[in-house]
Amino acid sequence: MNKSSKFDVTVPGEKYEVGHLHPLTLVKRKIEEIFQAMGFSVIEGPEIENEWYNFDALNIPKEHPARDLWDTFYLKNGKLLRTHTSPVQIRYMEKHQPPFRIIVPGRIFRHEATDASHETNFYQVEGLMVGKDISAANFKAIIQEFFSRFFGKKVKARLRPSFFPFTEPSFEVDMTCLVCQGKGCSTCLRTGWIELMGAGMVHPNVLKAGGINPKNWQGFAFGIGMDRLAMMKYKINDIRLFYSGDLRFLKQF
Numbered sequence: 001m002n003k004s005s006k007f008d009v010t011v012p013g014e015k016y017e018v019g020h021l022h023p024l025t026l027v028k029r030k031i032e033e034i035f036q037a038m039g040f041s042v043i044e045g046p047e048i049e050n051e052w053y054n055f056d057a058l059n060i061p062k063e064h065p066a067r068d069l070w071d072t073f074y075l076k077n078g079k080l081l082r083t084h085t086s087p088v089q090i091r092y093m094e095k096h097q098p099p100f101r102i103i104v105p106g107r108i109f110r111h112e113a114t115d116a117s118h119e120t121n122f123y124q125v126e127g128l129m130v131g132k133d134i135s136a137a138n139f140k141a142i143i144q145e146f147f148s149r150f151f152g153k154k155v156k157a158r159l160r161p162s163f164f165p166f167t168e169p170s171f172e173v174d175m176t177c178l179v180c181q182g183k184g185c186s187t188c189l190r191t192g193w194i195e196l197m198g199a200g201m202v203h204p205n206v207l208k209a210g211g212i213n214p215k216n217w218q219g220f221a222f223g224i225g226m227d228r229l230a231m232m233k234y235k236i237n238d239i240r241l242f243y244s245g246d247l248r249f250l251k252q253f
């Protein structure tokens, strides 16, 4: 039989591998969906920033010791890789008058050692809500609603007093580590809690830097670690897996 003249329709075909979205993309889309349902707009900003937007306008002057909280990658041209998504708060306020509510998902960069819960680049979602008579109670209600919708169940959260130069008062929001259910594991550094976000009432100096009169308007701001949310949602114990490109890891999503 001449091989080339005969086509065997019973031979199984070659399987094509179908690609899919990265777990961080899935999480980003879920976050956007939840906040959009609560009336927030999704905004983006540049990853290369200058010192004004990344520090000064956020109430972190040059000689202020708080600047050491962010280990920064400086570029040769005097600019820097943004250390948080907060500069977009200022950029947005410059062009918009309150009331408004926005979230800013994006990549940020820190010059620090990596371990199971730290990377040199990761993702954050910034949130900003400014209006009349906005209080910390509004923040608590919104973030509790967000957690419940994101994890599909009631999750325990706690607020701890903290310090950030751009908010006053400031707090840290933790939630039960879902990898170990609060028993303690390497992800939560044996504490049973995962630090998910910093938040607080926007400092009057920050509103002023954005061209908004703090006598007329108040608001809250928060920054959520998107990688940590993803780690909690999918029970991943090492942040570095997201950036490893390891298909054995990625094919699970």
Ligand SMILES: [Zn+2]
Binding pocket: 177, 178, 179, 180, 181, 182, 183, 184, 185, 186, 187, 188, 189, 190, 192, 193
């Ligand atoms: Zn844990």
